[in-house]
């Protein structure tokens with residue numbers, strides 16, 4: 001078969017990326033020879049079908065292609081299948097439960113307001129550095145029960161870790177103190193001095209120490225960069241469309257639609273990979289057991305067979321009974337994002353508070369190459385905020 005060239009690590013501008021996806025979608029399944037070779041599912045129906053069939057499309061061999069350098073073990077939950085997956089999924093569901101997240105709403109708002117206020121007083125400030133990055137990490141630290149000085153270190157480690165991965169740095173540039181070291185130290189502290197917090201609860205589970213560490217690293221990584229990306233995309237869209245700011249200010253009930261549309265339109269997680277446990281036929285293509293299959297969420301969310309004029313950012317597309325939450329930005333099936341309620345809570349609060357200002361873009365954002373070939377982010381978004389009267 002002669003498929004369009006596709007390498008998920010290639011640095012493409014937005015227009016080029018979505019044009020490439022359009023080519024890929026002309027095939028029910030296509031093939032890439034990058035990263036050792038893999039199949040690509042890029043249409044909405046095919047991606048959702050694969051997501052729902054975890055027995056065939058296994059996560060246990062990893063979801064990034066190739067696996068990150070220096071990775072010693074699979075990420076719990078994300079890179080497991082049931083029944084192993086279920087144990088960690090339950091723990092994540094407890095950490096990220098609706099009552100727990102609801103109880104944190106006023107703290108999230110407080111952090112968001114403080115960040116926006118600081119940004120408003122630094123003209124031409126960077127939205128990513130001052131709002132989109134700190135809010136998710138501070139929220140996660142609160143959820144886990146970390147002390148303020150540890151939260152500050154966590155922020156630093158996460159920034160360093162992310163800029164290393166954005167630059168594609170190798171193991172040799174690994175900093176002396178990493179996110180893993182910090183979280184390992186927290187687990188040790190709680191074992192020695194238990195407290196009433198989630199990290200202590202984790203130490204009391206009958207789990208291998210490495211799995212506890214993987215759980216915490218997973219929460220920080222999965223909850224940070226994705227929400228950062230979603231928050232900066234939303235701010236970018238509001239900056240590009242001042243009339244959208246006005247509409248949402250007039251009718252805040254539309255905010256959830258704007259959040260959902262942003263996740264669909266520019267999905268923070270562009271793809272994850274599965275490994276086939278058996279031979280599968282899709283259309284005229286036979287894929288063998290052991291083959292890698294990429295689920296291209298970013299392309300499926302722009303499938304014209306599923307969404308009319310999919311490249312248009314349009315909150316009105318949800319007015320005809322179409323569910324705003326049916327996009328695949330959170331995946332689907334047993335691995336569907338367990339942090340979705342937390343992410344939505346953070347994003348809704350952020351937009352609500354942001355609308356107290358008039359947001360103006362100062363130049364174009366700096367888009368970063370797709371981290372690990374999977375995560376799409378904005379590295380810098382220069383804006384100014386002026387109090388709305």
Ligand code: HEM
Pocket residue numbers: 059063077078079089092096218219220222223224226227230263267268269272328329330331332334335336337338339340342343
């Ligand atoms: C807008 C923000 C977010 C997006 C777009 C997002 C996206 C995703 C996606 C696509 C998956 C599915 C993985 C798969 O099918 O292989 C996932 C899983 C996951 N997400 Fe999120 N996520 C977001 C926020 C969060 C937050 C705030 C947390 C909190 C810690 C979180 C924690 C997780 C975890 C632990 C998993 C693994 C679940 C499992 O395998 O059962 N995510 N996320």
